[in-house]
Amino acid sequence: MAKRLDIKDLNLFYGKFHAVENVSLAVPPRNVTAFIGPSGCGKSTVLRSLNRMHEVAPGARVEGKVLLDGEDIYASTVDPVEVRRTIGMVFQRPNPFPTMSIRDNVVAGLKLAGVKNKRELDEVAERSLRGANLWNEVKDRLDRPGGSLSGGQQQRLCIARAIAVQPDVLLMDEPCSALDPISTLAIEDLITELKKDYTIVIVTHNMQQAARVSDQTAFFNLLGVGQPGQLIEADDTEKIFSNPGQKATEDYISGRFG
Amino acid sequence: MNDPVVAKRPAGSGDPGAARGVAAAPTASEAPIPPTPAAPETTKAPHVRPGDRIFRGLATGSGVFIVVLIGAIGLFLILQAIPSLGLDQINFLTSREWNTTDPANLRFGILDLLLVTVIVSILALLIAMPIALGIALFLTQYAPRNLARPFAYVVDLLAAVPSIVFGLWGLFVLGPVLFPFSEWLIDNLGWFPLFAKGNVNVQLGGTIFTAGIVVAVMILPIITAVSREVFDRTPRMHIEGAIALGATKWEVVRTTVLPFGKAGYVSASMLGLGRALGETIAVMIILSTTTASFGWSLFDGGATFASKIALAAPEFNDTRSAGAYIAAGLVLFVLTFVVNAIARSIVAGHKEYE
Numbered sequence: 164m165a166k167r168l169d170i171k172d173l174n175l176f177y178g179k180f181h182a183v184e185n186v187s188l189a190v191p192p193r194n195v196t197a198f199i200g201p202s203g204c205g206k207s208t209v210l211r212s213l214n215r216m217h218e219v220a221p222g223a224r225v226e227g228k229v230l231l232d233g234e235d236i237y238a239s240t241v242d243p244v245e246v247r248r249t250i251g252m253v254f255q256r257p258n259p260f261p262t263m264s265i266r267d268n269v270v271a272g273l274k275l276a277g278v279k280n281k282r283e284l285d286e287v288a289e290r291s292l293r294g295a296n297l298w299n300e301v302k303d304r305l306d307r308p309g310g311s312l313s314g315g316q317q318q319r320l321c322i323a324r325a326i327a328v329q330p331d332v333l334l335m336d337e338p339c340s341a342l343d344p345i346s347t348l349a350i351e352d353l354i355t356e357l358k359k360d361y362t363i364v365i366v367t368h369n370m371q372q373a374a375r376v377s378d379q380t381a382f383f384n385l386l387g388v389g390q391p392g393q394l395i396e397a398d399d400t401e402k403i404f405s406n407p408g409q410k411a412t413e414d415y416i417s418g419r420f421g
Numbered sequence: 422m423n424d425p426v427v428a429k430r431p432a433g434s435g436d437p438g439a440a441r442g443v444a445a446a447p448t449a450s451e452a453p454i455p456p457t458p459a460a461p462e463t464t465k466a467p468h469v470r471p472g473d474r475i476f477r478g479l480a481t482g483s484g485v486f487i488v489v490l491i492g493a494i495g496l497f498l499i500l501q502a503i504p505s506l507g508l509d510q511i512n513f514l515t516s517r518e519w520n521t522t523d524p525a526n527l528r529f530g531i532l533d534l535l536l537v538t539v540i541v542s543i544l545a546l547l548i549a550m551p552i553a554l555g556i557a558l559f560l561t562q563y564a565p566r567n568l569a570r571p572f573a574y575v576v577d578l579l580a581a582v583p584s585i586v587f588g589l590w591g592l593f594v595l596g597p598v599l600f601p602f603s604e605w606l607i608d609n610l611g612w613f614p615l616f617a618k619g620n621v622n623v624q625l626g627g628t629i630f631t632a633g634i635v636v637a638v639m640i641l642p643i644i645t646a647v648s649r650e651v652f653d654r655t656p657r658m659h660i661e662g663a664i665a666l667g668a669t670k671w672e673v674v675r676t677t678v679l680p681f682g683k684a685g686y687v688s689a690s691m692l693g694l695g696r697a698l699g700e701t702i703a704v705m706i707i708l709s710t711t712t713a714s715f716g717w718s719l720f721d722g723g724a725t726f727a728s729k730i731a732l733a734a735p736e737f738n739d740t741r742s743a744g745a746y747i748a749a750g751l752v753l754f755v756l757t758f759v760v761n762a763i764a765r766s767i768v769a770g771h772k773e774y775e
Contacts, residue, residue: 214665216661216664216665219661219664221566244667244668244669245667246667247664247665247666247667248666248667251665251666252665254658254661254662254665256658258656258658258659258661258662259662260659260662260663260676260677260680261659261680261681262680262681263676263680271663271666271676272666272667275666275667275668275672275676276667321662324666325665325666328666328667
C-alpha cells in the first residue's frame with residue numbers, strides 16, 4: 164500500500180502570512196522521513212499540507228504540488244476528504260474520541276468509509292490494535308471508552324485508528340511530545356515496525372528521536388521573525404547527523420543555535 | 422489509572438466507578454494545596470490573606486443566599502396554600518373543576534391546568550429543540566465567522582422581545598394564519614385525539630396549538646444560545662482527528678460535536694422547558710378560556726398554571742381564594758423542580774467527556 168510522496172515547490176500561507184517557502188522534497192515509500200527544526204519554522208505546517216489538513220484553518224492557502232505516486236493531491240478534481248482517507252495522521256496530543264469505545268475508535272475511519280459488516284470491523288480492530296502493539300493491553304476491555312486508557316496507550320490507539328484504514332502514507336506530528344520516556348520508546352519501536360508497510364513522515368523536536376527512527380531527515384529553518392520557513396536540506400539521517408551539508412544544520416544539531 | 426505524565430485530565434476521569442460530579446470537583450481543584458481535601462478549613466491553613474477571607478465570605482454568602490431564597494419561596498407557597506387546601510371541597514390533584522368565586526365554598530382542582538401547562542410546554546419544546554439545534558450547529562460549524570456573529574446577535578434579540586408582544590402577535594397574526602392549517606388537521610386527522618375538534622372556536626386561534634408555537638419561538642433563543650456555547654467548545658483536537666480520518670462536515674459534527682455537546686444541549690432544552698412551563702402573559706393573551714374541560718386536543722383552549730393565576734388577580738382580595746391560586750403556583754414550582762432534576766440526571770449520565 165505504501166506510496167511515495169513528491170513535494171514540488173510548495174508554498175504555504177495563512178491569510179497574508181507566507182508561512183513556508185519553496186519546499187521540494189521526495190519521500191520514498193517504506194521509509195521514515197523526519198522533519199526537524201526550531202519552533203515556528205513551518206515543519207508541522209508542511210506536514211499538515213501533505214493530507215490537506217492545512218487548508219482546514221481559516222484563510223490558509225496552498226501553492227505548488229504534492230504528488231502521491233505521481234498524482235497531485237491538490238488537483239482540482241481531487242476531493243480532500245478522499246486524500247485524508249488515504250493519508251493518515253497522528254497528532255501531537257492523543258485524541259481518541261472520548262465517547263466511543265476502544266473498538267469503535269479503531270474502526271471509526273472504516274465506518275466513515277461505509278464499512279458496516281460487524282465481523283470485518285472486528286477483524287480490522289484486532290489487526291490494527293495488534294499492529295499498534297496495543298492488543299494485549301486492551302483485548303479484554305474493547306468496550307471501555309477510549310479516554311480510559313493512559314496517555315501512551317491513547318496515542319497507540321490513535322495510531323491503530325490511523326492504520327485501520329490501511330493508508331498509503333502515515334503522518335505523525337510530534338507523536339511523543341506529550342508522552343513519558345517509556346511510552347515514547349513503545350511508539351518509536353512501533354514506528355520502526357510500521358515502516359515495513361507504510362510510508363511515514365514524522366515531525367519531531369527530539370533530535371535523538373529523529374536519529375533513532377528515521378532514514379531520511381529534513382531540516383527546516385527560518386531566516387528571521389516574520390520570514391517564511393524554508394527547507395534547508397534533506398539527506399540520509401546518518402549524513403545529516405554526522406556530516407551535514409549546511410552550517411545552519413550543523414549549528415542546530417549540535418545545539419549551537421540562535 | 423491514568424498516565425501521570427498526561428496532566429490535562431483530572432485524575433480518575435476514566436474510572437466509571439469513581440464518584441463523579443460532586444466528589445470529583447473539589448479533589449481536582451484543591452488537590453495541590455491541602456494533603457487531605459476532606460476537611461480543608463478546620464485544619465491549620467497557612468497563608469490566608471484578607472482577600473481570601475473576603476472573597477470566600479462573599480462566595481459562600483451568595484451560595485447560601487440563593488438556597489435560603491428558594492427555600493423561603495417554597496415555604497411561603499406551602500404556608501399560604503395549606504389553609505385553602507383544607508377548605509377545598511373537591512380533590513385538589515384529580516379534579517378538573519375550578520371555582521373560587523365563593524370563598525365559603527371553594528372547589529378547585531388542578532388536573533386540567535397541569536395537563537394544559539404540560540401540553541403547551543411539550544409542544545413548544547418539540548418545535549423549538551430541532552430548530553435550536555439546527556441554528557446552533559449552523560452558527561458554530563457552517564456559517565462563516567463574520568456572518569455567525571451578527572446572526573447570533575439577532576437570535577439573542579428574540580429573547581429581548583417582551584412577552585406581551587409575542588402574545589399579541591400570536592393572537593392577531595399567527596392565529597389567523599394558522600386557521601386553515603388547523604382546520605385541515607381537524608378535518609383530516611381529527612380521528613387522532615390530539616387533532617380532534619377542540620372545546621373553543623378554532624377560528625379565533627386561541628388554542629393550545631397557537632400558544633405552543635408562540636412559546637416555542639420564545640424559548641428558542643435560550644436553547645440556541647446555550648447550545649451554541651457548548652458546541653463552540655468542542656475540542657479542536659477531536660475535530661481535527663475526525664477530519665484527518667476523512668470525515669465530511671456532517672460526519673465531523675456527528676462524531677465529535679454532537680457527542681460532546683449532547684449533555685449541554687439537553688440542559689439547554691430543559692432550561693427552555695422551565696421557561697415554557699412558567700410563561701404567563703403571552704399564553705394568557707392567546708389561550709381562549711373555556712368552562713369545558715380539557716379533552717386532549719391541541720385545539721382546546723383552557724389555561725396554564727401561570728395564565729390562570731394571572732387572570733385571577735381580581736380575586737386575590739380574599740386570602741382563601743388567593744390561597745387556592747397559591748396552591749396552583751406551588752404545583753408549578755414543584756413541576757419546574759422535577760423537570761430540572763430530570764435534566765440533571767440526564768446530564769450526569771453523559772459525563773464521559775469532562
